[in-house]
Amino acid sequence: xxxxxxxxxxxxxxxxxxxxxxxxxxxxxxxxxxxxxxxxxxxxxxxxxxxxxxxxxxxxxxxxxxxxxxxxxxxxxxxxxxxxxxxxxxxxxxxxxxxxxxxxxxxxxxxxxxxxxxxxxxxxxxxxxxxxxxxxxxxxxxxxxxxxxxxxxxxxxxxxxxxxxxxxxxxxxxxxxxxxxxxxxxxxxxxxxxxxxxxxxxxxxxxxxxxxxxxxxxxxxxxxxxxxxxxxxxxxxxxxxxxxxxxxxxxxxxxxxxxxxxxxxxxxxxxxxxxxxxxxxxxxxxxxxxxxxxxxxxxxxxxxxxxxxxxxxxxxxxxxxxxxxx
Amino acid sequence: xxxxxxxxxxxxxxxxxxxxxxxxxxxxxxxxxxxxxxxxxxxxxxxxxxxxxxxxxxxxxxxxxxxxxxxxxxxxxxxxxxxxxxxxxxxxxxxxxxxxxxxxxxxxxxxxxxxxxxxxxxxxxxxxxxxx
Numbered sequence: 001x002x003x004x005x006x007x008x009x010x011x012x013x014x015x016x017x018x019x020x021x022x023x024x025x026x027x028x029x030x031x032x033x034x035x036x037x038x039x040x041x042x043x044x045x046x047x048x049x050x051x052x053x054x055x056x057x058x059x060x061x062x063x064x065x066x067x068x069x070x071x072x073x074x075x076x077x078x079x080x081x082x083x084x085x086x087x088x089x090x091x092x093x094x095x096x097x098x099x100x101x102x103x104x105x106x107x108x109x110x111x112x113x114x115x116x117x118x119x120x121x122x123x124x125x126x127x128x129x130x131x132x133x134x135x136x137x138x139x140x141x142x143x144x145x146x147x148x149x150x151x152x153x154x155x156x157x158x159x160x161x162x163x164x165x166x167x168x169x170x171x172x173x174x175x176x177x178x179x180x181x182x183x184x185x186x187x188x189x190x191x192x193x194x195x196x197x198x199x200x201x202x203x204x205x206x207x208x209x210x211x212x213x214x215x216x217x218x219x220x221x222x223x224x225x226x227x228x229x230x231x232x233x234x235x236x237x238x239x240x241x242x243x244x245x246x247x248x249x250x251x252x253x254x255x256x257x258x259x260x261x262x263x264x265x266x267x268x269x270x271x272x273x274x275x276x277x278x279x280x281x282x283x284x285x286x287x288x289x290x291x292x293x294x295x296x297x298x299x300x301x302x303x304x305x306x307x308x309x310x311x312x313x314x315x316x317x318x319x320x321x322x323x324x325x326x
Numbered sequence: 327x328x329x330x331x332x333x334x335x336x337x338x339x340x341x342x343x344x345x346x347x348x349x350x351x352x353x354x355x356x357x358x359x360x361x362x363x364x365x366x367x368x369x370x371x372x373x374x375x376x377x378x379x380x381x382x383x384x385x386x387x388x389x390x391x392x393x394x395x396x397x398x399x400x401x402x403x404x405x406x407x408x409x410x411x412x413x414x415x416x417x418x419x420x421x422x423x424x425x426x427x428x429x430x431x432x433x434x435x436x437x438x439x440x441x442x443x444x445x446x447x448x449x450x451x452x453x454x455x456x457x458x
Contacts, residue, residue, distance in 0.1 A: 043340035050336055050407055054398055057370060149338045149409060213400070216371035217356040225372045226396065229409070236338055 006279060009272035013265055020261035026090065027254035033145065034181070034247035041178065041240040048233045055230065057213055058223050069160065069194050069227045073169035078115040080137075080168035081106060082159060082191060083129075084175035084238060085122035086246040087144040092253035094176065094184075094246055095124040101186045102174045106134070117168050119159055121239070137162070145243055152236035160231060163192045175238045176245035184245035191234070194227060329364035332403045333380050335390065335411060342411065343380075343388070350404045351379040352397050362399050369399040375447055377455045378406060389414040391455040393448060414455045422452035 083102045085095045102125065106116050119138040120126040126139040138158055143151045162168050171192040176184050215222055333350055335343035351361045353376035362369070373395045380388040395408025426449035432442035 040339070044338060046334075046341050047336045047338045047407060050398070050405055054370065054396060054407070057368070057398070057400070152338075153409075213368040213370045216354045216360070216369070219370075221355075222370055222372055222396070229396075229407075232409075233338055 006272055006275045009268055009275060013268045013272065016261050016264050016268070020258055020265070023254045023257040023261065027251055027258055030247045030251035030254060034244060034251055037145075037240065037244035037247050038178070041237075041244055044233075044237060044240055048237050051226065051230050051233050054226060055223070058215075058219055058226070060213075067224055067227055068164050069192060069231065071163075071193050073166075073193075076114060076169045078117060078168045078170075079109045080117040080119065080159060080162060080171040080192075082119045082155065082171065082173045082175075082235070083121065083125045084173075084242040085120075085125040085144070086242075087123040087141050089124065090253060091246055091250040092256075094249035094253075095122075095128075097186050098174060098176055099125055099128050101188065103129075105172060105174065105188060117162065119155065121155060121242075145246060147236070147239035147243055149232070149236050152239055153232050156228070156232040156235045159235075160192065160228065173235070173238055175242045176249075178241040178244040178248070181248055184248060189238075192231070194230070329402060330383060331362065331364050333406075334404070335378075335406045335408070337411060338409050343390070343413070345380070345388075346383060347380045347404070348383055349379075349381040351381070352376070352392075352406070354397070362404055364402050366399050366402075368401075369397070371397050373397055373406070373408065375451055377451070377458070378411070389455050389458055391417065391451050393451070412452075414458065417452045417456040419453060419456045422449045422456065425449040426453065 081102060083098065085098045089095060106118070109116055116135075117137045118129055118134055119140075120129060120136055121140055122144040123141040126136060126141060129136055130139075138155075140151070140155060159171055163171055170190070173189045173191040175187065175189075177187045178184050330346040330348060331350060333343070333345055333347045334341060349361055349363050351359060352371075353359045353374045354371040355374045357371075360369075360371070373392055375393045378390045378392045380390075382388065391412050391414070392406065392408045393410035395406055395411065398405045398407070425445060429442045429446035429449060432439050433446060436442070
């Protein structure tokens, strides 16, 4: 049946068109969100920079402390992982690439005979590792596209606690670093134990300021109060980077989907037009054939007329075809 | 022209305040109140939950309730790092009063309640800053 194919194609084009509308909308939403996320990441930078420079000044002031967050275990037996992914998919390879890196890291440590402890941030990583029967010690979600400092503090507190209670001897932070709109990459960073203060000073902006500081109450006490804040600020920075990366990936993925939909629509429209043309041609052939079969002389205009009405689109062609045998 | 201090109040989420001042008064955890003027030696301290007063050159005064944080002074620049701070103008006195009463009641029933004690301290600080 020639008309069936055309109708089926028309339906497919319609459904692709509505999918395209959805992906286009998602692309636009992600585009505005990525700008907002970048602004938030930039707004958060002064605090992170200042807290690092304060540590730098402390190191310059000669603060020597034996803070538990700096504890270097002689032998690392259990490794904690903080895995930051999104809550939702439709963001291209964003979630999978983080999860893949994380799984490889976990495997590497397990094959060395170490234990692991997972802290999954975002629904995607939690569901992936839960499905594969990994032991998840802590899972938080619901804020991946717009994290607040309180979220960062909650996570940092739980992770620090398990580090302080010696449940884990080392914590790795796995997230997507936002380099630019076009580039985001998955990175694995040491979260705990904090590298010693001199290392932090080197990692920081590195403007070695002269002048000896007065400390109140004492360099040690300041550092002690500062280190937990420093871990929170680092985690918060990572969450913001991950959020910006998620939006950027989603925007790219949705742009690709929209482009694909457009391409498909063009292809299918061509196929549909061809099918329609085929149907018309077949119909003409049928009419011509029918007219010729009746050609014995009793083919009148009255017999042809209903057929030309049915093939309304090509009435003139049918009319001339009908006229021909007469 | 007198030398002025650059003041910045920075929260993890953004820079909440920046301006110049003649004097900045804060309270540190153990030593008590301390005021900074231009030319102060480099200083680094842990802040007590207390107010931070910024005396602007025109004689105006900006007050903030800072619940915890750090102050760093160097090269005529005062930086206050705090994850919980609010300007006096933005404090909801009604809410703070309600919180104070709630915390006081909780303390009356259980004197050991650390959280209620902290909440009471916060509420009282808010009320005091808002009244100033």
